[in-house]
Amino acid sequence: MQARATSKAAGIPGVKHVIAVASGKGGVGKSTTSCNLALGFAAMGLKAGILDADIYGPSQPRLFGLRGKPRQIGPRMLEPMERFGVKVMSIGFLVEEDNAMIWRGAMVISAITQMLREVAWGDLDVLVIDLPPGTGDAQLTMAQQVPLSGAVIVSTPQDLALIDARRGIAMFQKVNIPILGVIENMSSFCCPTCNHVTPIFGHGGARLEAERRGIPYLGEIPLDIKIRETSDEGRPVVATEPDGVHARQFVEIARAIWSAISTGVASRPAPRIVIE
Numbered sequence: 001m002q003a004r005a006t007s008k009a010a011g012i013p014g015v016k017h018v019i020a021v022a023s024g025k026g027g028v029g030k031s032t033t034s035c036n037l038a039l040g041f042a043a044m045g046l047k048a049g050i051l052d053a054d055i056y057g058p059s060q061p062r063l064f065g066l067r068g069k070p071r072q073i074g075p076r077m078l079e080p081m082e083r084f085g086v087k088v089m090s091i092g093f094l095v096e097e098d099n100a101m102i103w104r105g106a107m108v109i110s111a112i113t114q115m116l117r118e119v120a121w122g123d124l125d126v127l128v129i130d131l132p133p134g135t136g137d138a139q140l141t142m143a144q145q146v147p148l149s150g151a152v153i154v155s156t157p158q159d160l161a162l163i164d165a166r167r168g169i170a171m172f173q174k175v176n177i178p179i180l181g182v183i184e185n186m187s188s189f190c191c192p193t194c195n196h197v198t199p200i201f202g203h204g205g206a207r208l209e210a211e212r213r214g215i216p217y218l219g220e221i222p223l224d225i226k227i228r229e230t231s232d233e234g235r236p237v238v239a240t241e242p243d244g245v246h247a248r249q250f251v252e253i254a255r256a257i258w259s260a261i262s263t264g265v266a267s268r269p270a271p272r273i274v275i276e
């Protein structure tokens with residue numbers, strides 16, 4: 001299998017920038033980060049949407065506290081759901097979770113293509129795509145189907161997560177998609193009773209790795225029970241506690257990403273990958 005870059009990727013009508021949020025391994029907080037970044041863009045006054053392409057574990061319906069099925073418009077198009085000013089589409093709205101779990105590669109690709117092309121996204125400044133963890137079919141499909149303005153990599157500081165993140169970085173670089181930067185999630189734990197800070201998964205690993213590879217380090221988000229609780233309750237911090245420290249951290253990272261994509265720092269011609 002060989003990945004070859006061409007310049008034929010078609011954009012999504014009305015959508016100015018598409019960014020992918022990826023991680024090398026599962027459970028590092030990629031979905032939580034994607035959700036709060038999309039809300040961060042909205043908090044900046046941008047028109048934002050999120051596409052949950054994590055076919056094997058769609059989390060955005062829970063994170064946004066959304067249920068039900070998207071409305072169909074006309075014979076083919078679906079209307080995205082909307083919450084906290086962000087348009088949301090997830091495979092979780094369309095199929096039972098257990099069904100998607102057994103899908104093979106081609107079905108995954110077809111579902112993602114449909115969510116990109118047959119959803120009435122309308123005018124958006126930025127569409128955030130929450131990718132499944134790893135470097136497989138779904139990530140390649142994304143690169144094949146849309147001109148990504150860039151990719152953001154989420155990692156914990158732990159060695160194991162970083163090794164996997166490295167693979168993700170290498171994959172995007174190989175297909176010529178700009179890496180907008182690395183975010184270190186679950187960076188350290190601040191005890192809510194005594195305020196003692198413990199670096200449970202270590203600290204600073206993602207920053208070091210970013211520096212080593214010459215890619216931007218976007219910032220860190222601590223391991224905090226509030227982030228876990230608000231995520232589980234469908235009340236993400238950026239929407240429900242906009243003045244809190246975590247919301248400010250997410251918005252700051254969203255600002256850095258927006259600055260890179262809107263000023264063209266990260267706007268190399270978008271490639272299309274042809275698998276041979």
Ligand SMILES: Nc1ncnc2c1ncn2[C@@H]1O[C@H](COP(=O)(O)OP(=O)(O)OP(=O)(O)O)[C@@H](O)[C@H]1O
Nearest residue numbers: 026027028029030031032133222223224227228231
């Ligand atoms: N900074 C954080 N502090 C506390 N809990 C967090 C933080 N980030 C994520 N979590 C929690 O960790 C769990 C995994 O997060 P999430 O689902 O976002 O990870 P993921 O990388 O998208 O996982 P997967 O790839 O398996 O879908 C969730 O319960 C989430 O609430």
